[in-house]
Amino acid sequence: MGQTEAQKRAKAKYDAKTYDMIATKAKKGEIEKCKEYAQKLEITPSKFAMKAMLYCIEHKITFDNKEN
Numbered sequence: 001m002g003q004t005e006a007q008k009r010a011k012a013k014y015d016a017k018t019y020d021m022i023a024t025k026a027k028k029g030e031i032e033k034c035k036e037y038a039q040k041l042e043i044t045p046s047k048f049a050m051k052a053m054l055y056c057i058e059h060k061i062t063f064d065n066k067e068n
Contacts, residue, residue, distance in 0.1 A: 022049075 003011070026034075038048035055061070
């Protein structure tokens, strides 16, 4: 059974208040490597990217080279 139009509007309003987006540009080979790894973990590439970023933040992992 599908959602009613009111439910769809309510979800869209909730999502707009609750979520935001981060995007990146990377070489195709790097993207494919990440997609394949996320698939092995049985999560989406987006979830993998978010978890990896949060892990780095929580463990104070930094990168010396600003371009990599």
